[in-house]
Amino acid sequence: xxxxxxxxxxxxxTDMTIKGGKLPAPGETVTGGLFYMGPGGKGANQAVAAKRxxxxxxxxxKVGSDLFGDNAIAGYKREGIDTSKILRSSKASGTALxxxxxxxxxxxxxxxxxxxxxxxxxIDSIAPVIRKADILLLQLEIPMPSVVKAARIxxxxxxxVILNPAPACELPPELLKNVSLxxxxxxxxxxxxxxxxxxxxxxxxAVAKIRAMGVADVVVTLGSKGSMVFSGDKIDRIxxxxxxxxxxxxxxxxxxxxxxxxxxxxxxxxxxxxFATKASAITVQRIGAQNSIPYRKDLI
Ligand code: RIB
Numbered sequence: 243x244x245x246x247x248x249x250x251x252x253x254x255x256t257d258m259t260i261k262g263g264k265l266p267a268p269g270e271t272v273t274g275g276l277f278y279m280g281p282g283g284k285g286a287n288q289a290v291a292a293k294r295x296x297x298x299x300x301x302x303x304k305v306g307s308d309l310f311g312d313n314a315i316a317g318y319k320r321e322g323i324d325t326s327k328i329l330r331s332s333k334a335s336g337t338a339l340x341x342x343x344x345x346x347x348x349x350x351x352x353x354x355x356x357x358x359x360x361x362x363x364x365i366d367s368i369a370p371v372i373r374k375a376d377i378l379l380l381q382l383e384i385p386m387p388s389v390v391k392a393a394r395i396x397x398x399x400x401x402x403v404i405l406n407p408a409p410a411c412e413l414p415p416e417l418l419k420n421v422s423l424x425x426x427x428x429x430x431x432x433x434x435x436x437x438x439x440x441x442x443x444x445x446x447x448a449v450a451k452i453r454a455m456g457v458a459d460v461v462v463t464l465g466s467k468g469s470m471v472f473s474g475d476k477i478d479r480i481x482x483x484x485x486x487x488x489x490x491x492x493x494x495x496x497x498x499x500x501x502x503x504x505x506x507x508x509x510x511x512x513x514x515x516x517f518a519t520k521a522s523a524i525t526v527q528r529i530g531a532q533n534s535i536p537y538r539k540d541l542i
Contacts, residue, residue: 245298246506249375249401250499251365251392252285253357253383254303254328255336256310257531261489265343281317282338282531283357284381284408287492291499292379293321294537295521297506300324300375302368303384304360306335311356317532327368331356336383346487346526352383352409360384365391373399377502380421381406381495386414393420402505405457406498407434419456423511425498426452427463445470446477461515463497465490468519471512478512483523492531497522499535517541 262275281290289301301323305311307330314335318325334355342348365372365388372378378396380389380403389405396403397420405421407413410430418424424434432439435448439462449460449472460472468482500521504514520541528534 246376248292248297248377248502249300250289250379251302252381253283254286254305254314255283255338257282257338259340261342263344265341280530280533284383287495287531288499290532291496291535292502293323295500295503296538297503302327304329304331304356306356310335331359342489346490348491357384360388362387362391369395372396375401378403379502390417421457423459424457425461431462469515471515473511480515485523485527487526489529490526493522493525496525496535
């Protein structure tokens with residue numbers, strides 16, 4: 243049987259990370275800690291996760307005509323990702339400044355640069371590639387009209403469309419009608435539904451509201467509490483692995499890439515979420531974004 247094709251449309255960044263003791267408050271300077279630079283961006287992280295975990299991946303993004311863009315493309319090529327549809331912009335490549343505390347929690351500030359230039363016209367120009375996808379994986383670090391367009395093209399062609407609605411923002415109704423599976427965290431679930439998600443009852447209400455907007459399947463990620471999978475009329479609770487987190491950057495991206503891989507291998511959604519939980523548990527125990535994403539052999 244031919245391998246299923248996963249197409250990822252999204253952002254590519256260079257991450258500059260300081261792993262320190264505590265996150266500074268506004269106006270505060272905190273010294274100490276270690277500096278790392280490496281490849282990141284939610285789209286790129288998800289593409290790399292899907293590839294390392296065993297899928298055939300095409301990544302579509304826009305980078306600058308600069309050294310960071312050159313390095314990013316060279317890195318995706320080394321991973322074995324199809325980079326033939328990556329576009330260039332006259333803007334600088336995307337950059338993220340990331341602070342990580344002793345417990346692995348982070349805060350991130352992104353200068354999107356070239357990611358903002360991935361236009362609807364660009365998406366139109368690569369529509370034939372999107373139509374070939376079995377699974378399309380999307381996030382929200384590129385312009386919203388481009389996300390909507392890619393989702394519509396893929397959905398109309400019969401692909402399974404996965405949306406990770408991060409960074410959190412309100413979504414146009416047209417987007418959700420073209421999405422098969424949405425993977426929000428607790429904060430994003432509350433924002434999308436307008437329902438407070440402080441307890442399980444709230445979460446279940448919130449997911450019902452999101453599903454009423456046209457999305458069939460929902461997986462809510464709950465950090466150290468695992469995830470909840472809503473599919474058909476079933477709810478499955480997938481526990482987290484108990485590990486010592488050093489840096490949670492890209493844990494959600496690993497989870498999304500891994501779910502796509504699981505589904506491409508015909509796992510059920512709860513099985514794919516359990517597989518994704520194992521993968522992201524490895525990511526949180528390592529520093530960096532793409533540098534921390536595991537390979538399939540690491541999951542045995
Ligand atoms: O999800 C983590 C990613 O968010 C980082 O790699 C950073 O680039 C930001 O896009």
